[in-house]
Amino acid sequence: MTSPRRFDVQEERAWCPGCGNYVLLACLKEALHRLDKQPHEVLICSGIGQAAKLPHYIKVNCFNGLHGRSLPAACAAKIVNPALAVIVSTGDGDSYGEGGNHFLHAIRRNVDIAHFVHNNGVYGLTKGQASPTMDLGRSTPGQAGGVRSDPLNPLALAISQDAGFVARGFTGEREHLIELMKAAIDYRGYALVDILQPCPVYNKVNTLQWYKERVRPLGGEHDPADRLAAFAQSLEGDDGGIPIGVIYRKDKPTFADRLSHLAAGAALVDKALDPRAARVFMDPFF
């Protein structure tokens, strides 16, 4: 098929008008299309939240699990069946709040998955409380006196831990986002794309327009292989413009590369199972 329509499904979308999720979904379909993927070859894992509903609106395999817990499930699914292109597409609260510990360890484990974080600064589904990326001092339905904690910088964190692919996208820059998604899916190892998206209902400050005035696509002058330069870019805020694009990139051995017996044999999903084959393990106990 030559159009991304093979990924379409008839499901009523539970998203608000103007939500960045619509763009993100369309870009993801287009990226999969350009990568020549078929629906059965792709698995999207998500947690719980408005963003996490995405795999219901695209025809691919779906693991819509628990709030915050999609990364471990995604990593294991990829380990078991490496033929699947595994993507986590879920919220910033899900990824950096409830699932923060899994985020750190997904970087270390370096399973070959792509992680797309829908970063809207809020917990949309639970009606607008601050997510870990929201700025200090902003009032929300959960933080009446203003947010009291400093925002999390996911990109700086990922680069500090030497994640192999660290990028930022923006739903207001579609073509740019599609190419970022493609590169992340193609990358061998854990690839993080933090995607800035407006939430027209609960985030009245970081609007589409607000971002448009600030984002700054990284050009040829930035070398993503230069870790210190990447780290410097990841610290840039709205004053110097918000850089978007591949900020850091490095080739590293993946989880599977580090396990020789995984590389050698059949995928775990295709392994022939026979109780008698395990009998040898009893030999030392006689």
Next chain:
Amino acid sequence: MSDYNVLVGGAAGQGVETLAALIEKAFHRHGLWVFGVRDYMSRIRGGHNFAQVRVADRPLHGPRRRLDAIVALNEETVRLHRDRLAENGKILSDAGLAVTDPALLSLPLERTARELGDPRVAGSLALGVVGASFGLDRAIVEGILAERFAGETLAVNVKALHGAWEWVTRHFPLPLGPRPERDRILVTGTEALGLGVLAAGCTFSAWYPMTPATPLMTFLSDRQGEAGIVVEQAEDEIAAINMALGAAYAGARALCATSGGGFSLMVEGLSLAGMTETPLVIALMQRPGPATGFPTRTEQGDLAFALTAGHGEFPRLVTALRTPADAFRQAARAFNLAEKYQLPAILLGDQFLADYVQSLPPLDFGSLSIDRQLLDPVAVGPDGEYLRYGLTGSGVSPRLLPGKVPGQVVMLCSDEHTPRGNITEAADVRTAMVNKRMGKQAMLSREVEEPEFLGEDGPVLFVAWGSTYGPLREAVEALNGEGHRVGALVFGDLWPLPTGRLQEKAPGKLLVNVEQNHSGQLARLLRQETRIACDRSLLKYDGRPFTADDIIVWSREEVL
């Protein structure tokens, strides 16, 4: 009938475990039946650790209180265990220790070790003393050293063994001869369970270290290359169970192992397994709680928790492991049932079962089968739409693995979902889905196994579950031998609860629940499901396993 009980004790770091394991293997290789228990403190150095090695010319099922010999690596060992030494028992200890006792056999272990140039051979000297005292065959014991050591280390250890052998005269007559046939194994509950997990074709397991589940995962981890499986240490138990579910969804047979604290963290994931109908096996190896409790000791305190853990209603299998051989078989069965009914299966073990070592006939791998009940991708084909949660007449939605059929996708959804697996809020779909999930519980209840009956039908019937099987079996046999007509029902499957044999056996008897917890959780379950109430309870919650003696003494005083 010969039945000897040897205690090896010392501080952590003194080599109690190594010495006990060598002694166990030495007896085992002579064709004797061994039963060994460990009593460790939760520390790496110091404290008091001991192992008890029981050996007889018939199969053994539990530890015993009375000691025939104490191998003391420090003074504290003698102080703590002297009162259990039999009248003609012996204390074997180093001449350098400040022990004065008529039963003492004082040995120049440390001096000899120093003379041999390696203080670490003190263990082999002690092994030699024990071996010679019991009249073991020296060649067999040497062979066991050769399995553990090599090169110069082996040579000096063998030299130590010879030295000790010559030093000792025979103190304990045991009708022994070398027994070359190797037709028995010596395994811990953990090892038997691990062998069952490997035989069941478990290809993925995830865990976070927690005693007493850790040895199972180390067992699997050590063999992952050879078995071609993945054993992943997760960042926490929440990650572990979600990994296992991701792996199961993708097509692996998946396992988690943990103890109470870790299981508490897994509970939301357990509920996810229930909602998404994802097969999963969890080995819940209990230790005394609440909170951190007694990390290295035993209890049966988590039955009620395992039965109800997880929000919402969903079906599950809960099976207690009674013996190492039972653990082997139940592991394989749990993987089959988890896939057949697409639900979580909890194997309830405990520290006692995990760590005790027992001589057994070899485990029968040929008796196990693997039954995955997956949809054949060829039969599905690209036409029509595959429905992961389809409402078919069978009561179980046919399960397809993702990525296997072009044109078909597999949806897993933690929200209430449509037959395809999309989020729904429809009342009629909700009702149908709940009925489908809970209907599997009813199907499963038709194939649960009745408790094993031990002993004789008489005025007293014990009820128990899991690892108390061994001590209770020995107690019942001993009481039967004394002419008391007592019997026992020991449950393996606990949920769904099999009720037939209890209903048949209980009427007219004094019912006594024997459990390692404070509240009598089995008794509560039996009353809830059958209205049959226990009349008396024998409960123990000091972290130490029952011995048959405990049960016999209590029974004589209270119910016989």
